[in-house]
Amino acid sequence: MTEQPRTKTYRLHLMVCAGTGCVSNHSFELKTALEAEIRKHGLEDEVSVVPTGCNGFCERGPILVVQPGDIFYQQLAVKDVPHLVEEHFLKGRPVVKHMYTPPEGKTPVPVLSDIPFFKKQVLIALRNRGLIDPEKIDEAIARDGYKAQAKALTEMTPEKIIAEITLSGLRGRGGAGFPTGLKWQLVRNAVSSNGGQKYIVCNGDEGDPGAFMDRSILEADPHAVIEGMVIGAKAVGATAGFVYVRNEYPLAVERLGTALRQARDYGLLGRDILGTGFDFDIQVKRGAGAFVCGEETALLGSIEGRLGEPRPRPPYPAQSGLWGKPTCINNVETWANVPAIIHRGAKWYAGIGTPTSKGTKVFSLVGKINNTGLVEVPMGISLREIIYDIGGGIPGGKAFKAVQTGGPSGGCIPKDKIDLPIDYESLSAAGSMMGSGGMVIMDEDTCMVDIARYFLTFTHDESCGKCTPCREGTKAMLDILTRITAGQGVPEDIVLLEQLAQAIKDSALCGLGKTAPNPVLTTLRYFRDEYEAHIRQKKCPAHVCRPLNTYTIDLRLCLDKGRGCDVCRRNCASEAITGRKNEAHAILPAQCIKCGICFDVCAFGAVKVD
Amino acid sequence: MPKLTIQDLEKIRAQARFAMAVREGGEFRAKVNVHMGTCGIAAGARAIMTALMNEVATRGLHDVLLTSSGCAGLCSQEPMITVELAGRPPVKYVNLTEAKIREVFDKHILGGAIVKDWALGIGSEKTDT
Numbered sequence: 001m002t003e004q005p006r007t008k009t010y011r012l013h014l015m016v017c018a019g020t021g022c023v024s025n026h027s028f029e030l031k032t033a034l035e036a037e038i039r040k041h042g043l044e045d046e047v048s049v050v051p052t053g054c055n056g057f058c059e060r061g062p063i064l065v066v067q068p069g070d071i072f073y074q075q076l077a078v079k080d081v082p083h084l085v086e087e088h089f090l091k092g093r094p095v096v097k098h099m100y101t102p103p104e105g106k107t108p109v110p111v112l113s114d115i116p117f118f119k120k121q122v123l124i125a126l127r128n129r130g131l132i133d134p135e136k137i138d139e140a141i142a143r144d145g146y147k148a149q150a151k152a153l154t155e156m157t158p159e160k161i162i163a164e165i166t167l168s169g170l171r172g173r174g175g176a177g178f179p180t181g182l183k184w185q186l187v188r189n190a191v192s193s194n195g196g197q198k199y200i201v202c203n204g205d206e207g208d209p210g211a212f213m214d215r216s217i218l219e220a221d222p223h224a225v226i227e228g229m230v231i232g233a234k235a236v237g238a239t240a241g242f243v244y245v246r247n248e249y250p251l252a253v254e255r256l257g258t259a260l261r262q263a264r265d266y267g268l269l270g271r272d273i274l275g276t277g278f279d280f281d282i283q284v285k286r287g288a289g290a291f292v293c294g295e296e297t298a299l300l301g302s303i304e305g306r307l308g309e310p311r312p313r314p315p316y317p318a319q320s321g322l323w324g325k326p327t328c329i330n331n332v333e334t335w336a337n338v339p340a341i342i343h344r345g346a347k348w349y350a351g352i353g354t355p356t357s358k359g360t361k362v363f364s365l366v367g368k369i370n371n372t373g374l375v376e377v378p379m380g381i382s383l384r385e386i387i388y389d390i391g392g393g394i395p396g397g398k399a400f401k402a403v404q405t406g407g408p409s410g411g412c413i414p415k416d417k418i419d420l421p422i423d424y425e426s427l428s429a430a431g432s433m434m435g436s437g438g439m440v441i442m443d444e445d446t447c448m449v450d451i452a453r454y455f456l457t458f459t460h461d462e463s464c465g466k467c468t469p470c471r472e473g474t475k476a477m478l479d480i481l482t483r484i485t486a487g488q489g490v491p492e493d494i495v496l497l498e499q500l501a502q503a504i505k506d507s508a509l510c511g512l513g514k515t516a517p518n519p520v521l522t523t524l525r526y527f528r529d530e531y532e533a534h535i536r537q538k539k540c541p542a543h544v545c546r547p548l549n550t551y552t553i554d555l556r557l558c559l560d561k562g563r564g565c566d567v568c569r570r571n572c573a574s575e576a577i578t579g580r581k582n583e584a585h586a587i588l589p590a591q592c593i594k595c596g597i598c599f600d601v602c603a604f605g606a607v608k609v610d
Numbered sequence: 611m612p613k614l615t616i617q618d619l620e621k622i623r624a625q626a627r628f629a630m631a632v633r634e635g636g637e638f639r640a641k642v643n644v645h646m647g648t649c650g651i652a653a654g655a656r657a658i659m660t661a662l663m664n665e666v667a668t669r670g671l672h673d674v675l676l677t678s679s680g681c682a683g684l685c686s687q688e689p690m691i692t693v694e695l696a697g698r699p700p701v702k703y704v705n706l707t708e709a710k711i712r713e714v715f716d717k718h719i720l721g722g723a724i725v726k727d728w729a730l731g732i733g734s735e736k737t738d739t
Contacts, residue, residue, distance in 0.1 A: 009629050009667040011659075011676040046659065046676075068675050071661055131633055141619065142626035150616050267613025275615050544627040594645030 010048035012089055015065040015130055019054025019219050020212070020251050021059035026078070027051075030062050033078045037085040043448055046564075053220020054212075055130045057117055059372040060100060065112055065130060072112040072376030073098040103392055105210050120390055122352065124360045125173075125336040126376045128221040134255050137262035140223035142542055146268050147340035149229045152231045153276045156342075158188060161235040164206050165338065167346035169358030174294075174331030175435045176511070177357070179425040180338075183328060187236040187316035190326035198227050198238040199322045200280075201329040202565045204245035204252070205299055207291040208407025210366040211438030211457060214332035216374050217362070218245065218252035222259035222334065226269065226282060228335030230298055231342055233280040236328045236333055240281060244299050247286040291408075291462035295510045296329050299465065309466045310510035313380040331436065353379035357423035361434065365391050367441040368398065383413065385442060398443040402526070406435025408462075409515035411522030412448065422525040431522040433515070447544035449534055455483040455519035459512065473504040477520060489535035491529065498524065543609045546596050550610045553577075553598075555584045557606035568598040570608060631672040639673040640719045643653060643692040643700075647681025653688035654707075661690075662710040665715045687730070693718055702730040 015021075016031045029110070034049050055063045060074035071094050080098060087093045099108035100115055107113050123129065132139035140146070152161055166181025194196055202225060208215040218225060229241050245253055259370050260282055263269040285303050290293045292298045293308040300322050302308040310365075321327020335357060341349045350358050357379040363386065364374050370392035375384060383403060394400050402412040411432035415421065424434050442451065449469065460474040477500050480493050501517030508514045524531060533539045540548040558564060558579075569577040569585055576592040579585030587598070599607045614622070626731055644650070644659045659678065666674050682690055687704035693714065694700040701724055708729055714724075717723050 009632075009663065011632070011663050013630075013633050015633070046663065046678075061714070068638065068672060089619065090646070091679045093679070103632075132630075138626040139630060141623045142630050144623075146619060147623075150619060154616065266619075271615065273714055275613065 002199065010046055012047040013067040014049045014089075015052050015055075015067060016049060016161070017053075017055040017061060017063040017065075017221065018051035018251075019058070019216055021054060021058035021248075022063055023119075023251065025061045026079065026572055027062035028080070030064070030076055031080050033081040033273070034064075034085065037081050038089065041085060041090050043085075043089060050133050051135070051442070052130045052132065053092065053134050054216040054374055056121075056216075056225050056374040056376075057115075057371065059102075059370070066094075067338070069094075069168065072115060074100050080368060080369065086396065097130070116391065117373070117375075117390055118291050120381070120385060121376050122360050122378045124340050124352075125217060125224070125333050125362050125375050126374070127261040127340060129216075130220075133164065134220055134222055135258050137223060137259065137266060140221065141261075144343055145223045145339075146227055146263075148339035148423065149227045149230050149268065152234055153274060153278050154341055156234075158235045160285060161231060161342065162188060163580045164342060164346045165235070168341045169346075169350040169353070170337055170341060170349065171357065171358075171424065173333035173337070173361065174350065175409065175433060177434055179235050180330060180334055180391065183318060183330070184232065184235050186316070187238075187328040189327045190319050192325050196235055196237070199325055200233045200236070200238045200241035200282075200319075201300065201322065201326040201330045202229055202241070202243040202335050203296065203299055203329055204243055204249075205287050205294040205295065206249075206292045206332075206436060207289070207488065208409075208436060209460070210440050211407055211436055212364045212482070213362040213374065213437045215246075215249045215252050216364075217332050217336050218249070218256055222252075222256045223263065224336040224339055225256075225332055226259060226263055228338035229282060230273065230280055230333070230366065231338050232328055232330070234278060236326070238280050238328065241281075241324070242283050242285050242303055243289055243302060244285045248289050252282065253286060253490045260284070280398045289353045290466040291514055292510070295512050297510065300327065300329070309464045311511075312509060313587075329593060330363060333437070354423040357434075358424050361422070363408065363437045363439045364440050365434065365441065367404075367439075368394050368443040368446070369441040373426070379423045382419050382421055384418045386422070386439070387418070391441065394441070394443045397480055398445065401444050401446055404432075404440040404442070404451070404455075404519070405431035405438070406515075406518070407438045408459045409433060409512065409518055410435045410438075412442070412526065413522075414526040427506060431525055431560055432518070441456075445543040446543055447485075447540050448523040448530045449481065450485055450542075450544045452520045452523045453478065453485055453593075454458065456481055456516070459516040463513070463516075467507075467509035467513060468493055469504045469507040470509070470516060472501055473508070474513075474516050474532070477504075481520070485533065485540070486536045487538050487545070487546075487547045488532070489531075491535055493535060494528070494531055531610050539610075546594050549594055550589070551587055551592060551594065551599055552608050552610070553585050553587055554606045554608055555586075557604055559566055562602070562604035565604070567601050567603070571597050571601045573597065628667070628670050631670050632648070632666075632704075634672045637673065638675050638696060639671075640696065641675045641677065641694045642719065643694070644676070644678045645680065645682045645688065645690045645692070648680040648689045649681050649685035650690065655689040657708060658689045658691065658706055660712055661711045662715070672731065688732075695719070695722060698731050701732050702734070704726045704730045 063266045064073040101108045170180040171177040298308045298310045317327040406413045424512045456478045464468045563584045566581040574589045574593045646655045689706045
């Protein structure tokens with residue numbers, strides 16, 4: 001069934017991160033080099049190299065964790081391999097120079113569980129990350145994979161499964177937070193014409209900029225998703241399922257395909273699963289990468305082979321989904337939570353989190369943050385803990401300004417709300433949303449008007465064009481924002497933006513359109529002064545919007561420090577800088593096109609921006 | 611391929627768990643270092659390592675760390691191992707055989723009692739690291 005006899009044991013397991021982040025940092029080459037070096041020393045029967053899913057600490061990839069011992073090596077290159085193998089795996093001496101040192105610390109931290117990034121994390125959806133080879137079903141099984149499925153199929157009625165999920169308090173992890181148990185009950189109750197066919201769908205169309213939670217789950221532990229879907233199928237009475245995943249996630253598609261084949265071979269999927277008489281199988285549908293297909297009705301249309309466009313709800317997919325049949329659609333992370341709840345019990349799960357939001361949430365931490373990566377934290381944790389304790393704070397000692405949650409549908413949360421405990425309600429009260437879990441951190445150098453413009457550019461580009469409010473409304477808002485960032489804003493623009501935002505929210509067809517104005521609304525709510533500075537003073541406080549900047553040269557610095565080095569003048573594209581080598585330089589405002597090149601090239605800080 | 615029953619699934623689980631036990635981590639009960647310089651290997655250190663790996667595997671232990679290192683300097687008394695229980699000074703054993711390994715494993719590594727007959731001494735030579 002597997003290539004090796006099952007009883008084969010190794011004294012050392014080298015867990016090489018093979019998530020997309022580390023793979024793009026050459027972790028497959030690292031794996032090959034490790035295997036070759038281990039053979040060279042005759043250690044191949046003692047030391048095994050195991051490719052795993054995303055470890056989470058993407059900032060430090062490629063990552064290698066040595067078990068037993070939990071020794072964490074970071075930023076390894078193929079050239080480091082001979083020394084590492086000889087020192088650690090042959091002679092038993094861990095190599096300090098490849099260990100991680102926290103930004104504020106001086107001594108390296110050898111053990112993974114002692115590293116601050118990992119300390120506050122609670123892993124449920126990512127319970128197998130870094131611990132199994134996702135392409136070997138036996139390794140998933142060893143970590144209690146398919147145990148909940150066996151329990152659900154043999155010991156539980158559909159009603160009991162739904163009651164358990166309801167009691168756990170699990171809510172949809174795709175963004176809206178609809179109670180999962182209630183959704184399953186609606187699908188179970190729905191009457192299907194034509195032989196009672198119902199469907200299970202997994203939404204893996206992750207499109208938010210900077211979000212990679214679903215991809216990482218599918219890459220690290222595809223069996224958790226498959227098992228969750230089988231349990232859901234039994235609960236709602238479905239016999240067929242689909243995973244809709246983006247084709248731009250080749251590793252996730254490949255590992256999911258391998259996992260499905262292995263599960264089918266074992267009879268954990270297909271006809272008469274585990275001899276219980278229950279039939280259910282899953283197909284993979286690859287999406288072409290349209291943001292709108294993450295919206296459930298557009299996604300279902302895409303699976304059916306129609307254009308990926310939303311349709312009005314109701315009817316909801318629970319009543320009329322794929323080919324008009326009742327369909328239970330949940331997000332990747334939601335499905336991955338299901339086996340853990342059935343296996344460990346609803347009470348255990350409900351014991352984690354806040355009164356309204358139970359369990360954990362996976363976030364991808366990106367932007368101006370030291371520890372870029374994937375984290376899973378209990379609901380109710382504060383933004384401060386995520387950004388400072390886990391994320392390691394802001395690079396370069398800069399000040400934290402805001403965090404965008406919920407992607408282009410969400411909003412920004414300013415620094416005075418940094419102690420906000422995170423759950424569905426608190427984030428929406430702050431004007432943002434949980435969303436699928438992207439967290440974009442911004443520092444003092446970020447212009448909030450420019451950020452709003454960026455997200456509007458994204459939603460405008462990705463608007464499917466079916467309804468006018470989204471198609472034309474986002475265009476109108478984007479035009480205004482572009483004008484403001486170019487220094488051509490007028491005082492009426494702010495009111496106009498607010499009116500347009502409200503109109504789009506009220507009238508767009510689908511969730512994507514309705515939420516598209518959120519980044520503008522939250523930045524207006526928390527950073528109105530920045531909009532006003534752009535419009536009234538024609539200034540960008542963060543100096544990001546270059547047309548609003550004024551560049552000058554500090555004569556003293558230019559002469560004393562730079563000795564009139566002349567680099568700015570030679571690089572100026574519009575001949576706006578006067579002065580000769582070894583003399584003071586100056587900028588002619590009338591000729592300056594505000595490109596900022598002089599500011600970028602001056603090594604002495606003599607070019608000032610205001 | 612025949613489809614699995616729930617009993618088959620549990621069998622696979624038990625076998626795979628056994629092979630993966632060392633990944634589960636936690637504190638180490640003991641570290642065992644096999645000296646595998648040329649002298650050690652010539653005297654049979656490879657068989658000693660295999661015997662230790664078998665002991666760990668048969669018992670499904672995940673808190674005994676097996677490492678190897680170079681020659682300890684006492685080439686005439688190879689194969690040698692150093693056993694270090696958590697919080698206790700390391701103990702060196704010399705002139706080992708597979709049978710002796712089993713006894714050291716039972717009495718010292720698991721039982722905490724030094725097997726005086728084959729122990730060379732307590733402690734390690736100093737290094738500058």
